[in-house]
């Protein structure tokens with residue numbers, strides 16, 4: 696049995712944040728496939744036994760069961776000694792970006808991708824709203840990266856891994872991603888990290 700167990704599925708960018716952290720920091724980990732598209736996270740037994748919040752990722756380690764990708768990344772940075780902040784100021788800055796990611800950068804983009812790409816809704820007022828909000832969040836991160844290699848401290852941290860949850864997903868959300876050239880350059884730097892893999896290679900697919 697591996698040291699870390701991650702409940703996940705390949706289409707989940709929130710789970711990818713944790714899978715990438717485990718992979719890039721060289722941990723001994725295994726994936727447990729969660730059949731999200733057939734309703735597993737909505738079943739009461741799964742919520743009772745795995746996560747009352749009805750979400751992946753869920754990480755099991757040393758008798759603990761952790762949820763919420765930002766909290767898991769923070770835990771893993773402390774456990775592994777990789778990709779954390781080097782002082783209190785960096786730690787605060789990392790949390791500032793992880794919260795922005797959870798509230799804006801990941802959430803609007805992931806919702807758009809889910810409705811528009813995976814559920815194939817076509818264009819609706821909701822997809823228009825989500826796309827505008829995602830583009831606004833991308834513009835903020837792009838501006839921050841204009842004169843930096845990574846989000847905090849000029850090296851890869853869990854702030855980058857959090858923001859990277861959906862940026863390597865292959866689906867076309869109708870956003871001109873190439874126009875965010877600082878994000879594109881940052882993605883290339885992440886791709887060059889030893890051990891990097893895209894989401895659909897790192898996690899199981901149903």
Ligand SMILES: N[C@@H](CCC(=O)N[C@@H](CS)C(=O)NCC(=O)O)C(=O)O
Pocket residue numbers: 706707708709710736749750751752762763764765797
């Ligand atoms: N803030 C959470 C978001 C997790 C999340 O939304 N996970 C999705 C899959 S990517 C999920 O399980 N959604 C189930 C649902 O909303 O019913 C995190 O960062 O872990």
